[in-house]
Amino acid sequence: LAKTTQPISMDSYEGQEVNITCSHNNIATNDYITWYQQFPSQGPRFIIQGYKTKVTNEVASLFIPADRKSSTLSLPRVSLSDTAVYYCLVGDKGGDYGQNFVFGPGTRLSVLP
């Protein structure tokens, strides 16, 4: 299972764009990159998943360079409600053939008014 490294914490202000970078130097060919968000007293919630280049959904964008050894989660115009812990995971896409993910410590994002 590929190990991931991400900043322990980040601060931002409302309305700013936040970029959280994750390193995964030993990512395998079949691995996907998935980001989860966790609020206090809740389970992690899927944000976005990608394999290469760029993926965008209604919540975030995920940028993956050609070598796939890192990825960047981009949250546009954050609000106070985006204060949470963000986990970067590398592993299978999901589904019945799936292996478990290994959760790193995550990045604690604090959005300030």
Place this chain on the structure above:
Amino acid sequence: SAVISQKPSRDICQRGTSLTIQCQVDSQVTMMFWYRQQPGQSLTLIATANQGSEATYESGFVIDKFPISRPNLTFSTLTVSNLSPEDSSIYLCSVSDRADGYTFGSGTRLTVV
């Protein structure tokens, strides 16, 4: 994505007793996962539960302490046995979901007194 109902949401238990946590999914899934999240920490996988077979435990977790049942494709239980204060944590179940990676329950907050 799948919807998970996890019960109880929280409990306070006496030392030496046991707590059984239930996880109900609204669709059939082959693999279910149980995680522990200690206060202020990331998630640690306890075991993987497949329907019709014994659960597979991660290093540091044993069946006598964390027995798991998986009677059908939509339900699983995790029991935390012979409770001690060190077992105070949040316990989460998770399922693999082809469309969106993994879905998590809201967790069970266990306090042992």
